[in-house]
Amino acid sequence: MNNNQSSGSAPAQPVMSVQAxxxxxxxxxxxxxxxxxxxxxxxxxxxxxxxxxxxxxxxxHAYVCHNCFLVQLDEYVAPGDIFSEYAYFSSYxxxxxxxxxxxxxxxxxxxxxxxxxxxxEIASNDGYLLQHFVRxxxxxxGIEPAANVAKVAVEKGIPTTVxxxxxxxxxxxxxxxxxxxxxxxxxxxxxxxxLNDFVAGMKLLLKPEGVITMEFPHLYRLxxxxxxDTIYHEHFSYFSFLTVEKVFAAHGLTLFDVEELETHGGSxxxxxxxxxxxxxxVLPSVDDLRQREIREGFTQLETYxxxxxxxxxxxxxxLDFLIKAKRAGKTVVGYGAPGKGNTLLNYCGIRQDxxxxxxxxxxxxxxxxxxxxxxxxxxxxxxxxxxxxYILILPWNLKDEIAQxxxxxxxxxxxxxxxxxxVTVF
Ligand SMILES: [Zn+2]
Numbered sequence: 558m559n560n561n562q563s564s565g566s567a568p569a570q571p572v573m574s575v576q577a578x579x580x581x582x583x584x585x586x587x588x589x590x591x592x593x594x595x596x597x598x599x600x601x602x603x604x605x606x607x608x609x610x611x612x613x614x615x616x617x618h619a620y621v622c623h624n625c626f627l628v629q630l631d632e633y634v635a636p637g638d639i640f641s642e643y644a645y646f647s648s649y650x651x652x653x654x655x656x657x658x659x660x661x662x663x664x665x666x667x668x669x670x671x672x673x674x675x676x677x678e679i680a681s682n683d684g685y686l687l688q689h690f691v692r693x694x695x696x697x698x699g700i701e702p703a704a705n706v707a708k709v710a711v712e713k714g715i716p717t718t719v720x721x722x723x724x725x726x727x728x729x730x731x732x733x734x735x736x737x738x739x740x741x742x743x744x745x746x747x748x749x750x751x752l753n754d755f756v757a758g759m760k761l762l763l764k765p766e767g768v769i770t771m772e773f774p775h776l777y778r779l780x781x782x783x784x785x786d787t788i789y790h791e792h793f794s795y796f797s798f799l800t801v802e803k804v805f806a807a808h809g810l811t812l813f814d815v816e817e818l819e820t821h822g823g824s825x826x827x828x829x830x831x832x833x834x835x836x837x838x839v840l841p842s843v844d845d846l847r848q849r850e851i852r853e854g855f856t857q858l859e860t861y862x863x864x865x866x867x868x869x870x871x872x873x874x875x876l877d878f879l880i881k882a883k884r885a886g887k888t889v890v891g892y893g894a895p896g897k898g899n900t901l902l903n904y905c906g907i908r909q910d911x912x913x914x915x916x917x918x919x920x921x922x923x924x925x926x927x928x929x930x931x932x933x934x935x936x937x938x939x940x941x942x943x944x945x946x947y948i949l950i951l952p953w954n955l956k957d958e959i960a961q962x963x964x965x966x967x968x969x970x971x972x973x974x975x976x977x978x979x980v981t982v983f
Pocket of ligand 1: 579580581582583584622623624625626627
């Protein structure tokens with residue numbers, strides 16, 4: 558018998574939401590930075606067969622910690638599900654490979670690296686960076702969680718171990734390979750769910766006089782340039798310099814230099830060392846950036862709260878452009894199928910009703926469809942065949958490189974569009 562309905566007096570309890578805690582300082586997360594609704598994982602490009610299947614969507618809700626100001630997403634998905642078959646091959650971007658070469662040259666000279674040094678990279682991808690050290694005769698070790706990407710590196714002659722990084726991995730690597738003179742990680746810190754375990758692992762793997770360098774997108778630029786599409790599930794944390802400095806200090810690491818870069822729409826490169834190592838003095842760049850962030854309000858919650866309205870206005874602006882273009886009978890296609898494109902397309906609700914298809918140089922993505930929005934992904938040659946009126950460049954951080962690659966489309970009057978910080982047609 559069903560007695561439940563007769564009790565009457567007890568209304569259904571709402572599902573209790575799990576109270577998330579800051580992944581650095583453990584304070585309760587109660588303040589929204591921006592809520593982008595529900596979105597699929599950005600690298601789960603789907604096959605034609607999968608078009609008829611269900612697709613998982615997860616909240617894309619970023620919080621700001623009132624205590625340490627770390628902007629972050631909850632860990633909705635286990636990293637093993639995200640990174641074990643990661644489709645991002647760094648070598649498919651020319652400007653990125655060139656950036657890596659310049660960095661390797663600079664490091665080799667600044668820290669006098671040679672055949673007796675050991676350079677280790679966390680999340681070494683397909684070896685696009687370490688290859689430049691190898692060419693200089695400097696021993697390297699890549700540490701990469703995605704087996705398919707690591708395999709490409711190994712085939713290029715770059716020793717790579719397939720592992721997620723943390724304290725346990727650091728101890729194993731130190732035992733098997735020794736510690737690092739240079740321990741670097743570019744575009745990995747943001748992707749780390751267990752932030753404290755990761756940074757503690759770096760402390761363990763660094764030689765007493767070794768140097769850590771890391772690059773990651775700067776929250777300051779994300780907010781200033783309205784880059785909300787760089788928020789996606791794989792990207793757990795968004796750092797100001799003030800916050801990242803606190804994280805490293807909590808693990809006995811001192812940041813002694815910081816540099817602002819234009820990569821990924823505005824990144825910082827931090828240089829760290831053991832707090833005990835006084836040989837490398839803290840440079841003025843550290844206090845300069847710290848003071849600038851304080852002046853710009855990065856220690857006040859109100860600064861973070863102002864972001865949401867900017868994001869909504871960007872959506873209105875982009876849809877306004879697309880609606881006008883379609884009503885005028887124009888064709889619009891995309892260029893690229895990057896993670897940020899997925900956030901943008903899903904948040905704005907852009908499907909084939911606005912964008913006929915997109916193209917990508919990575920053969921891994923060609924023939925598939927964008928997650929959630931199901932826009933077909935073709936090889937770049939498709940543009941020449943179909944002669945669209947507009948090309949919406951989704952990886953806007955590579956807009957100059959891409960505009961050059963499709964310069965031929967000017968022949969038929971095609972114009973290029975970038976969505977961020979506001980819609981710009983050129
Ligand atoms: Zn916190």
